[in-house]
Amino acid sequence: MDFKTYNEALDNLLKSAQIWDRVERIALSSALGRIVSSDVIASKNYPEFATAAMDGYACRFADLSSGKLRVVGAIPAGSDDKTSLKDKECVKTFTGSLLCEDADTLIPIENVTVENDLITINKPVNLGFALRQIGESYKKGDVLLKKGTKLGYSELALLAELGQSYVNVYIRPKVAVLSTGSEIVDIGEAPTHKAQIHSSNHIAIANMVSLLNCEAVILPVIKDDLELIKNTILNTLKSCDFLITTGGVSVGDFDFIRDILKSEFELVVNGAAIKPGRHIKIAKIGDKFIFALPGFPYSAMVTCALFFREFINKILNTNENYRFKAILDEDFTKKSNFEEFGAASVRNDNGVMKISTSTKKSGSSAIVSNLNNNAVLLNCKMDQTMLKKGQVVEYLVMM
Amino acid sequence: MDFKTYNEALDNLLKSAQIWDRVERIALSSALGRIVSSDVIASKNYPEFATAAMDGYACRFADLSSGKLRVVGAIPAGSDDKTSLKDKECVKTFTGSLLCEDADTLIPIENVTVENDLITINKPVNLGFALRQIGESYKKGDVLLKKGTKLGYSELALLAELGQSYVNVYIRPKVAVLSTGSEIVDIGEAPTHKAQIHSSNHIAIANMVSLLNCEAVILPVIKDDLELIKNTILNTLKSCDFLITTGGVSVGDFDFIRDILKSEFELVVNGAAIKPGRHIKIAKIGDKFIFALPGFPYSAMVTCALFFREFINKILNTNENYRFKAILDEDFTKKSNFEEFGAASVRNDNGVMKISTSTKKSGSSAIVSNLNNNAVLLNCKMDQTMLKKGQVVEYLVMM
Numbered sequence: 001m002d003f004k005t006y007n008e009a010l011d012n013l014l015k016s017a018q019i020w021d022r023v024e025r026i027a028l029s030s031a032l033g034r035i036v037s038s039d040v041i042a043s044k045n046y047p048e049f050a051t052a053a054m055d056g057y058a059c060r061f062a063d064l065s066s067g068k069l070r071v072v073g074a075i076p077a078g079s080d081d082k083t084s085l086k087d088k089e090c091v092k093t094f095t096g097s098l099l100c101e102d103a104d105t106l107i108p109i110e111n112v113t114v115e116n117d118l119i120t121i122n123k124p125v126n127l128g129f130a131l132r133q134i135g136e137s138y139k140k141g142d143v144l145l146k147k148g149t150k151l152g153y154s155e156l157a158l159l160a161e162l163g164q165s166y167v168n169v170y171i172r173p174k175v176a177v178l179s180t181g182s183e184i185v186d187i188g189e190a191p192t193h194k195a196q197i198h199s200s201n202h203i204a205i206a207n208m209v210s211l212l213n214c215e216a217v218i219l220p221v222i223k224d225d226l227e228l229i230k231n232t233i234l235n236t237l238k239s240c241d242f243l244i245t246t247g248g249v250s251v252g253d254f255d256f257i258r259d260i261l262k263s264e265f266e267l268v269v270n271g272a273a274i275k276p277g278r279h280i281k282i283a284k285i286g287d288k289f290i291f292a293l294p295g296f297p298y299s300a301m302v303t304c305a306l307f308f309r310e311f312i313n314k315i316l317n318t319n320e321n322y323r324f325k326a327i328l329d330e331d332f333t334k335k336s337n338f339e340e341f342g343a344a345s346v347r348n349d350n351g352v353m354k355i356s357t358s359t360k361k362s363g364s365s366a367i368v369s370n371l372n373n374n375a376v377l378l379n380c381k382m383d384q385t386m387l388k389k390g391q392v393v394e395y396l397v398m399m
Numbered sequence: 400m401d402f403k404t405y406n407e408a409l410d411n412l413l414k415s416a417q418i419w420d421r422v423e424r425i426a427l428s429s430a431l432g433r434i435v436s437s438d439v440i441a442s443k444n445y446p447e448f449a450t451a452a453m454d455g456y457a458c459r460f461a462d463l464s465s466g467k468l469r470v471v472g473a474i475p476a477g478s479d480d481k482t483s484l485k486d487k488e489c490v491k492t493f494t495g496s497l498l499c500e501d502a503d504t505l506i507p508i509e510n511v512t513v514e515n516d517l518i519t520i521n522k523p524v525n526l527g528f529a530l531r532q533i534g535e536s537y538k539k540g541d542v543l544l545k546k547g548t549k550l551g552y553s554e555l556a557l558l559a560e561l562g563q564s565y566v567n568v569y570i571r572p573k574v575a576v577l578s579t580g581s582e583i584v585d586i587g588e589a590p591t592h593k594a595q596i597h598s599s600n601h602i603a604i605a606n607m608v609s610l611l612n613c614e615a616v617i618l619p620v621i622k623d624d625l626e627l628i629k630n631t632i633l634n635t636l637k638s639c640d641f642l643i644t645t646g647g648v649s650v651g652d653f654d655f656i657r658d659i660l661k662s663e664f665e666l667v668v669n670g671a672a673i674k675p676g677r678h679i680k681i682a683k684i685g686d687k688f689i690f691a692l693p694g695f696p697y698s699a700m701v702t703c704a705l706f707f708r709e710f711i712n713k714i715l716n717t718n719e720n721y722r723f724k725a726i727l728d729e730d731f732t733k734k735s736n737f738e739e740f741g742a743a744s745v746r747n748d749n750g751v752m753k754i755s756t757s758t759k760k761s762g763s764s765a766i767v768s769n770l771n772n773n774a775v776l777l778n779c780k781m782d783q784t785m786l787k788k789g790q791v792v793e794y795l796v797m798m
Contacts, residue, residue: 028586029617032606049593053695053763055651076623076653078581080594094651096582096694098594109650136762144768153610153798154770157603157696161596161767165587182477183495187427188564194448195479195497197560204556207431211552218428224475251508252454252493254475295495296452297556325750351724351752351791363535364452368560369543371553392750399552 003273005382006306006339009280013311016268018287020315022171028159031151034169035213035316040145040159045135050099054130057112057119058103059090061127069107071117075100090119099131106130137161148317150213170316172215176240177206179221180229180247180257181295186221200368201246201300205293208304209244211399212312224254233260237288244308247295249279257281257292265290269307273382275336276365277303296365302341302377305398322396323379326355332387334380341377343370344395355395371398402672404781405705405738408679412710415667417686419714421570427558430550433568434612434715439544439558444534449498453529456511456518457502458489460526468506470516474499489518498530505529536560547716549612569715571614575639576605578620579628579646579656580694585620599767600645600699604692607703608643610798611711623653632659636687643707646694648678656680656691664689668706672781674735675764676702695764701740701776704797721795722778725752731786733779742769743777743794754794770797 004012023037052058059069066088073083074092083091084101091100099106108130111123138144144162145155151167159167179202185191186199199221206216217240222228229248236243248257258281261267265283272280276299281292291308293300305322313320326346334340343360346353357378360370377396380387387393403411422436451457458468465487472482473491482490483500490499498505504526511518537543543561544554550566558566578601584590585598598620605615616639621627628647635642647656657680660666664682671679675698680691690707692699704721712719725745733739742759745752756777759769776795779786786792 028602029605032609047596047765053765055649074652076581078583078594078622080592092652094653095649096580096596132763132765137760137766137768145771152771152773153603153606154700154767154774156606157599157700157767158771160586160602161599161696163590163597181495182475184477187559191562193479195477197446197495198562200556200560203427203559204552206428207552207555210431223477250454250494253473253491254493297560301553301556324747326747327750348723348725348752351726353747353750353752361536364531366446366452366531367536368553368556369536372544372551372557374551375553 003271003278003338006272006274009269009272010307010310012268013282013307014314016284017311017314019317020170020173023168024171025166025168028156028165028167031156031167031169032153033213034151035318036145036147036149036151037168037170039143039147040162042138042140042142042144042162044140046137046161047132047134050134051132052093052095052097052099052106052130053132054106054108055094056106056108056130057090058093058099058106060085060102061105063088064105064107064121064124067121069119069121071119073100104128148319150318170213172213173241173312174217174239175209175214176217176219176236176243177202177209178219178232178236178243178245180224180245181221182223182254184221184247200297201295204297204301204368205244205246205304208301208399212309213316214312224248224256226256226259229256230260230264233290237285242289242291244291244293244304246293246300249281249292249294251279261290261292273338274306275338275340277306278338280307282307294365297368298343298365298370301371305377305396306341309399323394324353324397325392326353326395328387328389328391328393329354329356330358331389332357332378332380334385339382340380341396342380343375344378345373346376346395355393374398402670402677402737405671405673408668408671409706409709411667412681412706413713415683416710416713418716419569419572422567423570424565424567427555427564427566430555430566430568431552432612433550434717435544435546435548435550436567436569438542438546439561441537441539441541441543441561443539445536445560446531446533449533450531451492451494451496451498451505451529452531453505453507454493455505455507455529456489457492457498457505459484459501460504462487463504463506463520463523466520468518468520470518472499503527547718549717569612571612572640572711573616573638574608574613574641574643575616575618575635576601576608577618577631577635577642577644579623579644580620581622581653583620583646599696600694603696603700603767604643604645604703607700607798608707611708612715613711623647623655625655625658628655629659629663632689636684641688641690643690643692643703645692645699648680648691648693650678660689660691672737673705674737674739676705677737679706681706693764696767697742697764697769700770700797704776704795705740708798722793723752723796724791725754725794727786727788727790727792728753728755729757730788731756731777731779733784738781739779740776740795741779742774744772745775745794754792773797
């Protein structure tokens with residue numbers, strides 16, 4: 001079998017992906033982690049008016065040299081009192097208060113002595129001191145959040161500051177997750193003999209899908225039965241946008257997913273020269289896609305990141321970067337002629353990123369725990385036969 | 400006012416914190432991001448029996464030299480067929496299948512030619528090839544997840560593999576968030592005059608709290624009114640474990656939270672020599688804590704990370720590290736005599752972490768957007784007056 005390279009296979013997938021155009025409006029209080037579906041632009045300067053950045057006395061800078069000022073009023077935060085200043089006057093002003101008219105400087109409480117309605121300036125300040133100027137945070141027309149931005153705690157705070165209580169975000173694609181295999185026992189079931197193992201793939205993939213801003217639907221595990229698999233796939237596509245399956249894509253007699261995808265759908269990816277995951281298949285029908293991942297858990301999780309994540313990243317405009325560089329801790333020898341993605345861990349060593357594979361178990365692609373503890377993937381390219389200790393290498397973060 | 404250092408203030412807080420002892424049992428399918436409350440230990444070897452890592456023919460290594468083997472059966476994945484081997488025999492075996500008795504090696508499909516019930520070995524393999532050995536993933540008694548581990552996609556997959564369908568996790572502490580200030584208009588309300596601004600603090604803090612494995616409760620915004628604030632605090636503590644307030648902690652005439660904490664509770668932190676946030680106050684009553692953060696959004700978010708996050712990190716045993724090193728892009732001059740935490744961004748430059756503050760706006764601590772885009776905090780210590788371009792500096796990741 002002649003495999004396409006990872007980049008060729010990925011290009012084929014991304015070329016056939018359509019930008020997501022489904023938008024909903026949700027409350028700010030439940031929008032954490034969601035993706036904004038249009039640019040957010042400042043409709044006014046912020047702050048709109050000069051305000052005090054400290055507790056003190058609003059005054060005219062020119063009057064400070066006189067050494068004493070008369071306190072003619074107070075403007076608590078939230079008051080729109082219209083007090084204005086005459087010569088050598090000041091107004092007591094609090095953090096967040098509007099500045100009174102004519103004032104251009106704030107002299108902090110700590111810099112004065114108060115006696116009745118007179119303050120003595122013990123320590124002068126510069127013109128404009130402790131003022132929050134008009135437009136300090138942003139100017140009218142500034143693009144504050146670009147379409148595709150993920151809403152974190154501070155992006156949400158910004159929307160609240162703008163006066164928004166609802167926000168337009170992409171509807172989360174609904175993604176069904178189907179674990180297949182006659183040896184697989186479903187979650188909450190007990191094995192009945194020694195050839196059975198519990199499914200972990202559907203739990204792994206469903207949680208990855210959730211972290212990628214999709215709504216995951218976990219289907220019941222099914223056995224290697226051609227008709228059952230075919231009917232389940234066709235039925236699932238009625239209610240879900242995308243389907244991710246695991247198992248049944250290799251060269252064995254019971255790898256029915258491979259056969260079904262070839263006969264019923266349009267294959268956009270038919271294997272790739274990667275380890276793990278060379279037997280991955282991706283097919284489409286209309287605007288629905290089926291990602292058929294290998295059955296070993298490590299392979300399934302890695303190919304989910306290599307293909308499904310990139311697909312979602314493209315259709316939701318998130319443009320996130322997952323590739324970074326680090327210095328390799330020890331020699332790494334490739335096991336195949338393919339592009340490899342090996343489990344590794346990174347650490348920040350006095351400002352230099354170091355990567356190591358020695359923290360991970362060697363063995364088959366069935367080892368789930370190799371992706372624990374925020375593991376990353378060490379990327380050894382097609383044209384590299386080994387990576388040397390001390391070399392700058394590329395890695396992919398997972399999620 | 401004589402401020403304690405950040406480390407002294409934090410020590411005081413953490414000394415009075417009690418380890419969280421409230422545990423619930425939840426379904427694996429809704430446990431993403433939760434914290435396990437006890438060690439997870441392997442109850443058996445995994446895999447328990449040798450299985451095939453590829454599709455091929457299970458055989459005895461010693462027979463491979465004969466060049467031809469007779470196929471005496473097939474063991475699909477999930478079958479516990481008891482076939483055993485005699486001289487020069489093999490059994491067709493699939494990825495994930497149990498190995499038949501007496502077999503010690505798997506010869507892959509790709510390495511043989513099949514004719515009727517005979518296979519010809521075209522390319523021999525080593526002893527034990529393509530087997531997944533007993534205990535390859537883990538051995539009985541291995542500690543697989545330590546108490547305090549955050550459940551990511553692969554940790555959850557591991558629990559599923561172990562046959563768990565439920566998991567013990569810490570009950571999320573219930574944290575009320577109260578934004579105060581007479582100038583503050585609540586989310587979903589319209590300002591009525593120019594001295595009013597929208598609250599962003601409660602949205603910011605509530606989302607930070609959610610990201611820290613707590614359940615956030617957003618209270619309605621209240622004005623600077625001593626009795627109202629006092630009653631709200633006391634009432635909230637009936638239903639919540641912790642309370643985070645913003646505003647009202649400085650030296651102004653309307654800073655009532657400061658007064659209430661001093662009169663009604665036991666102060667464990669009374670300000671700290673930090674910028675932003677020197678007026679932070681933390682008080683306790685029994686095992687409940689009130690975190691009174693400053694009112695400017697940047698100050699509130701930073702002090703939430705500096706104190707509340709460390710507190711939660713301690714009581715939930717998560718032991719996460721938030722401090723890393725990077726090379727500074729440009730000179731940074733401290734604005735105060737305090738320990739400073741300035742907004743900055745980091746990037747991985749060919750394996751070296753670089754940090755820059757020039758991507759951020761200078762101005763007051765009211766600028767919310769300075770924490771957008773995964774901003775970090777550049778840490779300039781008490782004894783440093785400036786940081787030089789090219790120097791290795793410390794930063795804190797936010798969340």
